[in-house]
Amino acid sequence: MRYLMLLKARQPDTAPPPELMDAILKLGADATAAGVLLDTGGLAPSALGARVGLYGGALSVTDGPFAEAKETISYALYQVRTKEEAVEWASRFLALHRDLWPQWEGETEVLKVFGPEDFGAPA
Amino acid sequence: MATDPRRAVEAVWRIESAKIVAALARLVGDVGLAEELAQDTFVIALEQWPERGVPEHPGSWLMATAKHRAIDLLRRQRTYRDKLDEVGRATPQAEDRDLAAELDDYVGDDLLRLIFTTCHPVLSAQARVALTLRLLGGLGTDEIARAFLVPEATVGQRILRAKRTLAEKRVPIELPLPGEAAQRLASVLEVVYLIFNEGYAATAGDDWTRPALCEEALRLGRVLAALAPQEPEVHGLVALMELQASRIPARTDPDGAPVLLQDQDRRRWDRLLIRRGLDALARAGGTLGPYVLQAEIAACHARAATAAQTDWDRIATLYDVLAYVWPSPVVELNRAVAVAHARGPEQGLRIVDALSLPGYALLPAVRGDLLARLGRAAEARAEFTRAAALTRNARERDLFQARADALA
Numbered sequence: 426m427r428y429l430m431l432l433k434a435r436q437p438d439t440a441p442p443p444e445l446m447d448a449i450l451k452l453g454a455d456a457t458a459a460g461v462l463l464d465t466g467g468l469a470p471s472a473l474g475a476r477v478g479l480y481g482g483a484l485s486v487t488d489g490p491f492a493e494a495k496e497t498i499s500y501a502l503y504q505v506r507t508k509e510e511a512v513e514w515a516s517r518f519l520a521l522h523r524d525l526w527p528q529w530e531g532e533t534e535v536l537k538v539f540g541p542e543d544f545g546a547p548a
Numbered sequence: 549m550a551t552d553p554r555r556a557v558e559a560v561w562r563i564e565s566a567k568i569v570a571a572l573a574r575l576v577g578d579v580g581l582a583e584e585l586a587q588d589t590f591v592i593a594l595e596q597w598p599e600r601g602v603p604e605h606p607g608s609w610l611m612a613t614a615k616h617r618a619i620d621l622l623r624r625q626r627t628y629r630d631k632l633d634e635v636g637r638a639t640p641q642a643e644d645r646d647l648a649a650e651l652d653d654y655v656g657d658d659l660l661r662l663i664f665t666t667c668h669p670v671l672s673a674q675a676r677v678a679l680t681l682r683l684l685g686g687l688g689t690d691e692i693a694r695a696f697l698v699p700e701a702t703v704g705q706r707i708l709r710a711k712r713t714l715a716e717k718r719v720p721i722e723l724p725l726p727g728e729a730a731q732r733l734a735s736v737l738e739v740v741y742l743i744f745n746e747g748y749a750a751t752a753g754d755d756w757t758r759p760a761l762c763e764e765a766l767r768l769g770r771v772l773a774a775l776a777p778q779e780p781e782v783h784g785l786v787a788l789m790e791l792q793a794s795r796i797p798a799r800t801d802p803d804g805a806p807v808l809l810q811d812q813d814r815r816r817w818d819r820l821l822i823r824r825g826l827d828a829l830a831r832a833g834g835t836l837g838p839y840v841l842q843a844e845i846a847a848c849h850a851r852a853a854t855a856a857q858t859d860w861d862r863i864a865t866l867y868d869v870l871a872y873v874w875p876s877p878v879v880e881l882n883r884a885v886a887v888a889h890a891r892g893p894e895q896g897l898r899i900v901d902a903l904s905l906p907g908y909a910l911l912p913a914v915r916g917d918l919l920a921r922l923g924r925a926a927e928a929r930a931e932f933t934r935a936a937a938l939t940r941n942a943r944e945r946d947l948f949q950a951r952a953d954a955l956a
Contacts, residue, residue, distance in 0.1 A: 426763075458656075459563065460770030463820060502820070504763060509552075509559030513606075520604065540759070540797075 427463070427538040428503045428511035432518070433495040434531025445525040452517060456503070461514065465501040495531065502538075511535050553598040560606040561590045565686040568614045570658035573721045575618050579665055580711035583683060585621065589614040657723065659684075660775045665714065665721050667736040675710040676739045677746075682707050684771075685764050695761050696746065733776070737785050737839060740768050744789050748796075749941075762793050773828070783832035784840030790825030791846035794818040806947050810855040822850045838874040841866055845886075864890035877905045881914055893921040909938035913948055920955060929955040 456462035471489035478485045505511050515533040522529045565586060572582035589610055603609040666679040681687045681695075689707065693700040713719075724732040747761025769786040776782050798812040807813075829847055832840045845866045852858040867883035880903055888896025897918045905911045916931030932952035936945050 458771065458774035460767035460774075463824070504767070506562065506760075506763075507555065507559055509555045510563060513556070513559045513563060517607075 426505065426507075426540050428505065428508070429536045429538055430501045430503065430511070430515055430518075431497055431534040431536070432499045432501075432531060433497050433534065434529065435495050436498075437526070437528035437530075439526075439528055441529075442525055445521060448521045448525060449518070452521060456514060461503050461505050461510070463502045463504050465499070467499045468497050470496055470498075498531075508535070508537065553602070554594065556602060557590070557593050557597050560602075560610065561593065562686040564607045564610050565590070566659060566662065566684045568611055569683050570662035571611065572614055572618050573662055573665065574658050575615075576622065577721060578711075578715055579662070579679075579683060579721065580715060582618075583711075585617050586614055588617055656775055659771070661721050661723055663736055663772065663775070664724055664732055665719060666710075667732075667739045668714065668719050669732070669735050670717050670719055671710050671713060673739070673742065675706055675713070676735070677742055678703055678706045679710045680739050680768070681743065681764065684768060687764070695758060733779060733781070736772065737781060740765050740772065741785060741789070741839075743768070744792070748792060759796055762789070762796065765789060766793060773831075777831075780832045780835040781837040781839050783828045784835075784837055784843045787825045787828035787832060787843035788839055788846055790821045790828055791843060791850050794821035794825060794850065800943075804943065806943050809849065812855075814853065814855075817850070825850065836869060836873055838870060841870040841873070845870075858889070860886060860889035877903050878908075881905065881908075881911060884918075885914055888918055888921070893918045897922070907938060909935045909944065909948070911935075912938065913951075916948075916951065920951075925955045 453462060453465060471491045471493070474489045476487045476489070476491065478487070503511055503514055505514070512535055515535055519531070519533060522531070568586045568589065569579070569582050572585050573579045576582055576585070592613060593606075593610060597603070597606075663680070663684060666683050667676045671679065677696075678692055681692050682689070687695075689703045690700050693703040696703070723729075744762055744765030747758040747763075747765060766786075766789050769782070769789050773782050773786045794817050795809070795812060797818060798814065798816040799807055801807050825843070826847060829840070829843050832843065834840070845863050848859050848863050848866070864883070864886040867879070867886045871879050871883050880899060884896040884899035884903075887899060897915070900911070900915050900918060903911060912931040913935035916928045916935060919925075919928035919931060929952050932948050932955065936948035936952060939945050939948065
């Protein structure tokens, strides 16, 4: 089953330490080698994006930045066997920040993507 | 923590268990003993983590604890041997190995060693599949039994006997010598593809597919591709599985009945898996191994936006090559289908009529299809009836019966 992970964070004033970037690359390589990381990408600050809405029958376009405490900064798509496995990979990602960039705070939303198993053949 | 601690421990264990078993197997020289030691470690984590909290680095914690247990065991065995020496019995002097240093070797090679061991030709195909799912997939005997529709006790026995066979035949846990590497790799790829196919087209039971088994095979294939990136056939197998798996959402209708390739709604094919499959195929580098060739064929289907746009000429040519490098009646049967599309049903029928595949339901099914296209309805009907009687898959039986009835 697939999980979409959205990383949200408030960037601290300090720059990310190079060791963190190395560790993140290594974790990505580990997850790829474990056959669970399908796709990943970084997201630019919301100031460079827009939001398209439909309310009361009217389309509206709002340019960023959006009034949110945290910015969405990257996504990753995992294919794992249980939700707990997805949570474990997300925890490892945040643990790297805990260990190597103590000022950093953020969260990962772990969202299940519906797959064939959710529309299985009737018994 | 929001999630159940037991399930959290299980998740970490599943991610790490193959690496742990692999490292321990190299140290103690026995996959059965290695698995027992790894299981002990898992039980310790189950006891301690819910009470004391999950360690900061759970993966490293599991590996370190497992290593300590293995080193303790080996030291006890050495002490035992030393005591035997003291009482005057002759035993070979145990070399003083630096156990801790040995365990810190690159884990990737350990995993590859374990894969080559669980897929060793000394074991039957069934035993290889069960042992690989158990030790590399971290699946329980109950899960393997469910996937293959056999009693749990049977799977347990199969795994037990496989481990015993490896120990009795003194199969070393090592990378194969260059001379036999290709042959051993072929055995590994075969096991992974067997697992995939059991998920993709279940040989028995009520469901047409078991996507979880396909996912597990894909995961094993991707692990293998990371461990042996220099082997074109590994990328060929991964490409083949990614491309086949991309069609899973379109292969069954809402009632669970199979939908044939030409009738599938291609908008439901998984674009991400197609992209990954084509990327893997590019990495295979155009060699003519059986998996690369099959992946090339699957890629032809993936690239066709509609069934009518399928490049059947290229597929028929690829099957001609495949039948040459990897001759088998099943390949011939598939070649017949491709040739019928590219060069007409008579040409396809000529290939089918030369084939003998006793008990294989797809032979009369293909023959029936070709006869129907040639307007020979009565003969076609008899073939579909035969196919329906032969298959052990309930969904397939319904499909063949419906084709027979439509020809009445």
